Amino acid sequence: MNENMNTPSTRGPLDHDVRDQVINAATKHFGHYGYEKTTVSDLAKAIGFSKAYIYKFFDSKQAIGEVICSNRLAMIMAIVDAAIAEAPTASEKLRRLFRSISEAGSDLFFHDRKLYDIAAVASRDQWPSVKAHEVRIRAIIQQILLDGREAGEFERKTPLDETTNAIFLVIRPYVNSAQLQYNLDTVPEAAVHLPALILRSLAP
Template identity: 60%
Template sequence: MSQSSLFSSSTSARGPADHDIRDQIVAAANQHFSQYGYGKTTVSELARAIGFSKAYIYKFFDSKQAIGEAICANCLAQIVAAVDQAINVANLSPTERFRRLVKTLISTGVDLFFNDRKLYDIAAFAASESWPVSQAYEAQIKRFVLQIVREGREAGEFERKTPLDETVDAIHLALRPFVNPLQLQYNLDFVDEAPTLTTNLILRSLMP
């Protein structure tokens, strides 16, 4: 798995035409998994269902996991894009940016994973087995946190006594129940109140 592009879906892209076929397989697999689940489906069953030969699928993906990673990467990239759009708006204070980060993370995560319960399977696999896409996603969320905390410190809005990396790690830990798809499912009872409660607690901890 290439680490250079964050959400590159696989190493086995072989040019534009192949890329289209890969996308077709991913889209078809996405549809199939959403209906029948990821865990129980074999590559043979998937091939039969989407009308490709198993050998043909293996030309483009090394394993079922590689297909799962591609689907998962699309999913997580959507969350990252939504967060990026929500926080990178001109003239927002770091406090407001942080509020939007948490709110968007939770609402997009809930939408994506729980409007399509079967796909959750894949994200859960990804998180539980620490797939590269899942790790890259968590690293990206941490970069968002770092960016906002750094800005808040520079603007004098946040305290500067705590080492920056300690602050970022601690905030990331507090957000993990909602950032990590595997944990989100156990926190659904809290997704209404959590954005406010957790954000306010973290913002109080950041006060100068």
């Protein structure tokens, strides 16, 4: 995977204080007005910088959004990692993966609706941060499958990559923010029924 996938393009000196100030102001501005309705000029006025000065640190509005999106996705992954870390079996890890990732995404939607718009745009347009997030989810699924096969919980006949992809496609409507906003009503049921169905299909 490209090492730069999660790193937005920058210009000028790496002045972290100024970058953080831009990100903090942008987070508040996007949270109030929404990502798509905000321009770099709006951010410049809110921070008290010139637009040209902001462009010294970020190539575009999307580059700023990438940092915010990456931060939010990292928060979701921290919740997921904590949920599955102590699971006693691969089967339980799969259940917790579905539940934690769908609930974390739903919480972001309801508690930070304007910032959720950034995640939805990022998912719709497949920003690098979103692609990296999906790669990470696939890797978790694959490791759970490997653990389950080694422990004798899961069948071993189906190719690993095929099974991984199938499970990811099932969970994707609850991973991808652009799709999740249309599936919020089904999250509680999906978090229970989908892993249960998958686990029955994985039985040896």
